[in-house]
Amino acid sequence: MAAPSANGERVVIIGGGPGGYESALVAAQLGAQVTVVDSDGIGGSAVLTDCVPSKTLIATAELMIEVAGAAELGVNFRDQAGDAATSLSVDLARVNARVKQLAADQSGDIERRLAREGVTVVAGRGRLDGPHRVIATLPHGTEQTLPADAVLIATGAAPRTLPTAQPDGERILTWEQVYDLDETPEKLIVVGSGVTGAEFASAYLALGVDVTLVSSRDRVLPSEDAEAAAVLEEVSTRRGMKLLSKSRMESVTRDGDTVTVTLTDGRSVQGSHCILALGSVPKTADLGLEDAGVMVNDGGFIYVDRVSRTSARGVYAAGDCTGVLMLASVAAMQGRIAMWHFLGDTVRPLDLKKVSSNVFTAPEIATVGWSQQSIDDGEMQAETVMLRMSGNARAKMQGVHDGFVKLFCRPGTGIVVGGVVVGPRASELIHPVSIAVAESLTADQLAQAFTVYPSMSGSIAEAARRLHRV
Template sequence: MSRIVIIGGGPAGYEAALVAAQLDADVTIVEAEGAGGACVLSDCVPSKTFIASSQVVTGYRDSEEFGVDSEGMEGVTVDARAVHERVKRLALAQSSDIHNKLIKAGVTMVAGTARLGENTLGHTHRVLVAPADGGEEYSIAADTVLIATGATPRVLPTAVPDGERILTWRQVYDLPMLPKHLIVIGSGVTGAEFASSYLAMGIEVTLVSSRERVMPHEDADAAMAIERVFRSRGMRILNNSRASAVRRTEKGVEVELADGSTVAGSHALMAVGSVPNTTGLGLAEYGVEVKPGGYVAVDRVSRTNVPGIYAAGDCTGVLPLASVAAMQGRIAMWHTLGEAVAPLRLRTVAANVFTDPELATVGVSQDEVNSGRAQARVVMLPLDGNARAKMDGLADGFIKLFCRPLSGQVIGGVVVAPKASELILPITLAVENHMTVDQLAHTITIYPSLSGSITEAARQLMLHELE
C-alpha cells in the first residue's frame, strides 16, 4: 500500500487525499488550522459568504422601479456582528463537513505542522510532524509527499496590520462594527471584491489602485465596465496611485501615497497580494527547487525536481484559484499512483471575480488577440438588449465570445453580469470540448434568460463566418 503524506489541508490537500484514499493509499494530512485550510476558514469561503450578505443589501437598491416600496437603501441597516458570526459559522461548518468526509474516506488527520526530514534509501521520505498540542516532534514515512501549504496575505513593512484599523482580509470578520470609511489598498481581485461588497453595504469606500484601472490583469472591457459601476455607486477610485505607508491616527487611519498626498479613513484594508507558505518546510535542505518569490517549482503533473515530492495550490504560484489547486492535487495523486492522467491545462480554466456585477473569463483573452499572440474573431454583446436583463433592471454587463477565424471553434469568453460565475459554464464547456460557434448557436436556450445572450453572440459570429 502506498503511503501518502500531505502537508496542508486546503483544496489542494484534501482533494488530493480523497483521490488517494479512493485508490487505496494510506493517506495522512497534516494541517494546523483545520480541514479546508485557510481557503475554507479565513479566505475564499468567508469572503464569498460576506459578499452574499452584501448582495442581500443590493436587492433593496432601486426597488421602486419594480413597483416595490422598500424605503430604498436608507431603510437598510447591516448588523456587523451578525454578518461576521454567519461568516465564521458557515466556515466552521464547511470545515467540519470536509473533515468528516476525509475521515469517512479513511484519511488520517493530524493537527499540527510538518516539514521534510530525511531522504532515506529507496526514496522513502521522512516527514517531521510538530503536533499542535505542543507534543514531541515525530516522523512519518512516506512514499510520496504532497506540499499543499497555500499562501498568506502579503504584509508591507510600512503598513503592518494591527487587526483593529489596519487589516488584512482575514481580520475584517473580527471587527465589532462595519467601517465608516474603508480605504482599500490594492485593486486586484481581492481588493475589488471587498471594495464592491462594502460599497453595497452602504460604506464609504476609497480604492487605491496603482494602475490605470482596477483589476489590471483582467479583460480591459470588463474591468472598465465594473469600474464605471463602482464610480456610479459612489466609490472613490484613485488610479495611478501607490500607497507608500499606512499609519494609525486618533480617529482612524491615514494612507500616504507615493506623491506625498494623504487619504484619511476609519480603516484600511491591505489587499496587496499573497506570499507562499514555504518557509520552514526544509525545501532547500531537501533539494527541492524554489522559484523567486518562494514558490515551489512544479511541472504540469505537480512534480517537483525531487522524485516522490509533489506540490499543489497557491504555494506553487501556478494560478491562485481553489479549483486549480484542487486539480493540481488530484493530478499529483493520479500520477504518483500510476493512474492515467492528463497534464494540467490552464487554457480551459474559468475564473471569476465576485464583484457586483461579477466578471468571469475563460480561454483566450482580448489582450492576446490585440497583441497578435492569438488569432480570433470577437463579438461583444451588451446585456441591455437582453429581455431578461431588462426585466431584472440590469443595465451593466456584456457577453464576449472569441472563436478561431476559419473553423469557428470557440476559444474563449468573458461575461460581466450578476452570477457570471454560473453563466461562464456553457462557454467553458464549449472551449473544453472544442465546440464551434455553429454548435453553440444551434443550442436552444430558455427565453427569456441571460444565457440567451451567449447563443446570440455565437449566432453573430456564425453570421460573420458566412459573410
C-alpha cells in the same frame, strides 16, 4: 475501466486546503494510505479565511444591491407607521458571525468526509525530512515521523504586508482579519486593486460604507479584461466609490480611530479602517525544501510541472504555494492531478487555458480561455463578438443594465477559445463557455444548444450565432 489500486502506497500531504484535501480524497479512492498533516484547520485559508468567508460576505452585499434596486421593479418598502422606508442598513456583527459559522461548518463537513474515506488527519506542522519522510510537530511539541512513498506540499500562502503597512487587526487589516469587525466602518480605504481589493471594495460599498480604492495602476483589475474592468469602474463610481488610480501607497499609519494612507506623491487619505490587499506570499519557509531537493523561485514559490511534480522525485506540490494560478479550483485540480499521476491513473496535465475564473464584484466578471489582450497582442488569432446585457430580455425584466457577453473563436474552424461574461451571477453563466473551450466546441455547436427563453444565458447563444460564417 476500473481505477488502478495503489496497493497501500503511503501518501503524506502537508496542508489541508483545497490542494491538500482534494488530493487526499483522490489518493484514498485509489487505495493509498493517506495522512494529512494540517496546522491551520481543514479547508485551509480558502474555507476558513478567504474564499468561503469573503463570498459569504459578498452574498449579503449582493442582496443589498438587489433590494436597493427594488423600486425600479415596482417594490416599495414601508416602516411600521406606513411611511416609506428611506434607507437600508446592515448589522455587520451578525453578518460576520454568520460568515465565521459557515466557514467552520464547511471545514467540519470536509474533515468528516476525509474520515469517512479513511484519511488520517494529524494536527500539527509538517516539514520534509528528505523526499520520503515527513516530520509532524504536534501542538504539545512532540514530533511524529511519517514515512512516505509520495509527499504532496499544499501549504498555501498568506497576505503580503510591508514594513510601512503593518496590520493591527483592529483598524489596519488584512483580508483575513475583516471578519472580526463588529461595527460597520465609517470610511474604508482599500489598498490594492487586484481581485481581492476589488472584491472587498465592491462588497463594502454595497453594504453602505464610504469606500476609497487606492490603485497603483491606471485601472482596477489590471490583469482582467479591460472592457470588463471599465464596466466595474463605471458602476462602482456611479454608486459612490472613490477611485484613486496611479496612486502608489507609501505607508499606512494609525492615530487613535483614524487611519492615514500616505501615497508616494505626498498626498494622503484618511479613513476609519484600511484593508491591505497587496498580494500573497507563499508559506514555504522552514519546510525542509532545500535539503529534500525541492527548488523554489526568488519569491519562495515551489517550481512544479504540469502534473504537479517538484524537482525532487516523489515530492509534489499544489495550490498557492506554487504560484501557478491562485484559485481554489486550480489548487484542487493540481492536487488531484498529482495523485492521479503518482498512483497510475489516467491524467491530463494542467492546462491553464481551460481554467474558468470569476471576480466576485458587482457586477461579477467571469473569464475562461484566451484573453482579449492575448488576441490583441497576436498571441492567438480569433474573431470576437460582444453583446451588451442591456439588450437581453431577462436582464430588462430584472433591472440589469450593466454587463456584456464576449466570445472568441478561431477563424476558419469556428472553435471557441475563450470568453468573458460581465453581470449578475457571471460565475454561473460562464460554465457553457467553459465547456465549449474545454471540449473544443465550435461557435455553431454552442449556438445550436437550446437555451431557456427568457434567460441571461440566451445572450451566450446569441453571441455564438453572430460568429456563424457561411
